[in-house]
Amino acid sequence: MNRVVITGMGVAAPNAVGLEAFEKAIREGESGIRFFKELEELNFSCQIGGKPEVPAEMLEKYFTPLQLRGLNSSGIIYGVIAGMDAWKDAALEPSPEGEVLYDSGIIFGTGILGVDKFREAIHLIDAGKTRRLGSTSVIQTMASGISAYLGGILGCGNQVTTNSSACTTGTEAVLMAYERIKAGKAKRMLAGSCGDHGPYVWGGFDAMRILPGKYNLDPQIASRPMSASATGFVPGSGAGALVLEDYDLAIERGAKIYAEVLGGEMNSGGQRAGGSMTAANSEAVQRCITAALQNSGIAARDVDLINGHLTATTRDSVEIKNWVEALEREGDDFPYINSLKGMTGHCLSASGSIECVASVLQLKNNFIFGNINCEDLHPDIQSLISDKKVPRSTIQSNGEMEILAKASFGFGDVNAVVVFKRI
Structure with missing residues (x-):
């Protein structure tokens, strides 16, 4: 059975976007949890959350003008940033036009995708304006939209799929990718997961009363794992991605190796x-x-x-x-x-x-x-x-x-x- 190693990583997290900035943030204990006026106006009990900051100039580095037209899925945005960064970090390039990377695949999960795009589509359809939906509404709202997006950008020809297992999704994706390489069915897999942000994702949790409601004025101290004063989880969003690779292939091409997946x-x-x-x-x-x-x-x-x-x-x-x-x-x-x-x-x-x-x-x-x-x-x-x-x-x-x-x-x-x- 093949050994499996990690040769590239990317991340879009509430406290930092990009691997170097993210490492600095977690070393320094930097919080990415903020107050959102929108949640206050919608009468949420918990008016705080974690959301990656992605300025417009950053988007232009990952998406073409055509792709950006009508793009309204935060999960896809985060997933593409993390996935492409991981691929680049592994010293890999997208396949040239006309070529397919049949030894490389993608398992990139999500829980719910394109909620804001769904909302936009529902209003247009109810108003009898279906033709204004645009050509990207399907890919932005289907669960496998993120793996389809990345598969097309990178040209991967092995298994390209999306898994979904709630909070376990990202770790499960890494294990699924590991098993595929271990079994010799792929040489390289991009594994990761992403999630949308905002009231239409977080509202259900607020209704369940499992989010903290007393830290709206002090958002950075609200998320308190293992603490006696913890009162619930703070909702967040973003994406992480890892390139898993056959060990022998990684050594052969002189790849940087972060760790081995045992x-x-x-x-x-x-x-x-x-x-x-x-x-x-x-x-x-x-x-x-x-x-x-x-x-x-x-x-x-x-x-x-x-x-x-x-x-x-x-x-x-x-x-x-x-x-x-x-x-x-x-x-x-x-x-x-x-x-x-x-x-x-x-x-x-x-x-x-x-x-x-x-x-x-x-x-x-x-x-x-x-x-x-x-x-x-x-x-x-x-x-x-x-x-x-x-x-x-x-x-x-x-x-x-x-x-x-x-x-x-x-x-x-x-x-x-x-x-x-x-x-």
């Missing part, structure tokens, strides 16, 4: 035994962690750092307990653990891929970013693991960190854990 696991708790549409079945989570380690050929003691799902809800302490039981490690023996969501909010379907990028950057560049807004570690977590394993500011690891486990747990009781190794 393996992972995906499963579901069946919404049974404590699992539900919104809560994970703990046994399934522990099974997913254990199987991910087994599939990666490592022991629980080998894990140096966990990048958790950890959304700043009451489930954070349950997630920590599941890690403690699956690894059979607690107190000072527990690995370091962090959550990106204090800085970005919960980017929903984009979260897994953005967090995979953050995870790999830590391995490659020997640091552990801090958990911001976690001064008051939840007492249920304090009873399980040592406080020092939850760093509040960036730690330089000096090459001592070799193995990172990244987890995502999504609506519908679905789970994914991927294991990365420093190389």
